[in-house]
Amino acid sequence: MARAKQIKSSMSDYPPGWSYNANIYEVNLRQYTKSGTIREFMPHLDRLSKMGVKILWFMPIQPIGVKGRKGSLGSYYSIKDYLAVNPEHGTTEEWIQLVDKAHALGMKVILDWVANHTSNDHAWITSHPEYYTKDSTGKIIPPVADWLDVSDLNYDNKEMRQAMIESMKYWVRATNIDGFRCDVAEMVPTDFWPDARRQLEMERKGLFMLAEGEKPELHEKAFDMGYTWSLFHPMNEIAIGKKNAKAIDEALASKASFPPNAFRMYFTNNHDENSWNGSNWEKMGEASKAFAVLTFGLNGMPLIYSGQEADNRRRLSFFEKDSIDWKDYPLQDFYTRLLSLKNNEAALSHGETGGTFTKIPTSNDENIYAFKREKEKSKVVFILNLSAKKQKVKINSQEIAGNCVEVFSPQNVTFNLDSKQNISMEPWTYLVYRYNN
DSSP states (O other): OOOOOOOOOOOTTOSOGGGTTOOEEEEOHHHHSSSOOHHHHTTHHHHHHHHTOOEEEEOOOSOBOOTTOOTTTOOTTOBSOTTSOOTTTOOHHHHHHHHHHHHHTTOEEEEEEOOSEEETTOTHHHHOGGGBOBOTTSOBOOSSTTOTTEEEBOTTOHHHHHHHHHHHHHHHHHHOOOEEEETTGGGSOTTHHHHHHHHHHHHOSSOEEEESOOOHHHHHHTOSEEOOHHHHHHHHHHHTTSSOTHHHHHHHGGGGGSOTTOEEEEOSOOHHIIIIIOOHHHHTGGGHHHHHHHHHHSSSEEEEETTGGGTOOSOOOSSSOOOOOOTTOTTHHHHHHHHHHHHHOGGGOOSTTSOEEEEOOBSOTTTEEEEEEEETTEEEEEEEEOSSSOEEEEEEHHHHOEEEEETTTTEEEEEOTTSEEEEEEOTTOEEEEEEOO
């Protein structure tokens, strides 16, 4: 199918101001509780708010197609009806109550949106077959050969484009959500997104748009934030010893090709990675917490996936019921400390006007990654041992001089201006210093 020519659009009004110190938490509603319902999830809102979560990203909540369904429950991303709530989760009224409560607690809600394809039994299949991509015989085809539970949408069709935008507008208008995470955004013609954003902003200003994609042009045209597999994959390679800490700088260098106001989403896991490639423990093992700390320190927005605060060490099934075992939330305090730091330190704000990022040179840069974030009177220093061995390192105290508190101890520390600091660090450990104003 020929894809329509790309167009340019200004992003001068984006991202919304409320997002500059925000974080994002992905909700896998099906697996979150024993019932997988909105009603049973609702009590978790108070807990997540107390943790410091600011944006809740819900995986798709719409009804799932039956024709060609994978597994007994099907894929969240095989949408049968864009304008309804899956009865397995609850009702539209309950969803509205959830959004209202999240807002009352100071959180935003964004909904996962699947614009590239529908289920094989979506009503459009029979009412508007011209909305779909077809092969030479006239048969509707999937977007990817083994995605047999979905049908590819034809973006050469202007009526389909507008129907898609109207469906998105419905959720903003009727349920008051704060934006969208757009599934496989790079598979949809880029010129669709600025038109969608323009019309959505006519419904309500200040929406937040996250692209599942990493092309700079997505930011230039419609999106506030995109993915960073360019950092995620090197982190995994460092964790298994294939690369060292210097790979972090190489990964971050790619940011130069993005607009200055583009937010990058940093993560150590998400629903795709967990289900298909492994849990944090499988991929990163003992390095998991160190890399989580890194994602909170960088100039971007950190993601927490459902179950990470429970130290979930297994893959969650994608097509079947597979509830998270929350235990006693063993990593909740760990993430609460990071979220508090992110939310309250101006130095960790992100985007064009965010805190500055300064790499701190050490005597052992192959294994130690150290950097400073600073804005006005706010200053935070991160020192991480990104290796499986105990490391000794010397750091020029001029970079870290001052009175501070180590966030995870917490211990008061003073680094003098006229001496070098000798630090010994156990494997995969981290020091985070918050400086006194």
